Amino acid sequence: MASGERWVVLRVRRYSPEERRAWVQEYRVPLRRGMTVLDALLYVKQRLDPSLVFRYSCRMGACGSCGVLVNGEPRLACQTQLASVAGDSGVVEVGPLPGYPVVRDLVVDMTRLFENHRRAKPYIIRRQPREVEEAPREFLMTPRQLLEIYQFSLCIMCGLCNAACPVYHSNPRYLGPQALAQAYRFTVDVRDEAPEERLALAASPDGCFGCHFAASCSAACPKAVDPASAIQRLRSIALRASLGLWRKKTSPVAPPLEKPLRRVEASYPTENLVEGADPEEEAKKPVLLDIDPEEL
Numbered sequence: 001m002a003s004g005e006r007w008v009v010l011r012v013r014r015y016s017p018e019e020r021r022a023w024v025q026e027y028r029v030p031l032r033r034g035m036t037v038l039d040a041l042l043y044v045k046q047r048l049d050p051s052l053v054f055r056y057s058c059r060m061g062a063c064g065s066c067g068v069l070v071n072g073e074p075r076l077a078c079q080t081q082l083a084s085v086a087g088d089s090g091v092v093e094v095g096p097l098p099g100y101p102v103v104r105d106l107v108v109d110m111t112r113l114f115e116n117h118r119r120a121k122p123y124i125i126r127r128q129p130r131e132v133e134e135a136p137r138e139f140l141m142t143p144r145q146l147l148e149i150y151q152f153s154l155c156i157m158c159g160l161c162n163a164a165c166p167v168y169h170s171n172p173r174y175l176g177p178q179a180l181a182q183a184y185r186f187t188v189d190v191r192d193e194a195p196e197e198r199l200a201l202a203a204s205p206d207g208c209f210g211c212h213f214a215a216s217c218s219a220a221c222p223k224a225v226d227p228a229s230a231i232q233r234l235r236s237i238a239l240r241a242s243l244g245l246w247r248k249k250t251s252p253v254a255p256p257l258e259k260p261l262r263r264v265e266a267s268y269p270t271e272n273l274v275e276g277a278d279p280e281e282e283a284k285k286p287v288l289l290d291i292d293p294e295e296l
């Protein structure tokens with residue numbers, strides 16, 4: 001280790017289900033440029049203590065699995081620079097996300113989040129299910145209609161918003177900001193034709209009327225989804241719908257193409273092939289490009 005290198009003390013809250021014991025353990029980690037909290041946890045796991053348990057996958061803020069409490073705030077470990085949270089003290093406290101049962105160390109049970117997400121019916125429902133199942137053509141949507149749902153479609157189900165929500169902690173039946181934001185996202189999606197069940201859920205005591213609108217969920221969200229805003233909008237829609245003042249806009253299925261798609265030959269990329277793939281064989285396969293021949 002080079003002299004003058006800075007060290008950080010990771011103070012990790014741990015839990016052993018076998019011993020039914022919770023304790024805090026400290027680890028000294030060298031602070032390297034660009035190091036994230038996840039990198040620090042991996043350093044501990046690989047060099048100091050293989051028994052430390054935490055969850056991660058993508059290391060790039062996409063999978064949503066590395067949520068932990070860092071210095072009292074819910075954060076993605078892979079998106080949190082260690083230097084930015086170490087401060088002058090050089091101590092960083094890491095614990096499991098609150099609001100979820102702890103399985104072991106930093107791993108929590110997210111069953112409630114997934115069940116509530118499922119209750120919100122986070123998928124397109126059409127009155128004619130075959131339109132989705134067989135998908136003969138796409139559903140029409142204007143760029144503006146896409147923008148209305150885009151921000152809320154960025155949710156990676158990391159659960160940080162629920163961890164930041166005091167109502168989610170105190171009311172075990174509350175759906176939580178993650179599920180309510182998704183209920184809103186599909187309620188206003190013009191491709192969907194069945195908002196009634198979601199609105200009934202939203203208007204229930206477990207839904208958006210339980211929200212206190214302090215917006216700590218939105219402050220915690222690493223993808224700028226802003227679930228608090230989604231809940232306010234959902235509440236407004238639920239109220240107007242109960243008075244018969246809201247009707248859902250829906251989009252039709254796209255008409256048949258005026259010009260049929262044309263099969264075009266294109267060279268197959270020879271770089272970055274899956275290991276074992278034969279470039280010669282892959283190059284013989286035609287690639288169907290869905291583009292207007294006028295643009296070729």
Ligand code: SF4
Pocket residue numbers: 164165166167168176177210211212213214215216217218227228231
């Ligand atoms: S705004 Fe509502 S959902 Fe978000 S943290 Fe506050 S109470 Fe929870």
Ligand code: SF4
Pocket residue numbers: 154155156157158159160161162177178181220221222223224225226227
């Ligand atoms: S709304 Fe944001 S904080 Fe909540 S689960 Fe989705 S991405 Fe995570």
Ligand code: FES
Pocket residue numbers: 056057058059060061062063064065066067076077078079
């Ligand atoms: S490891 Fe996937 S979001 Fe952090």
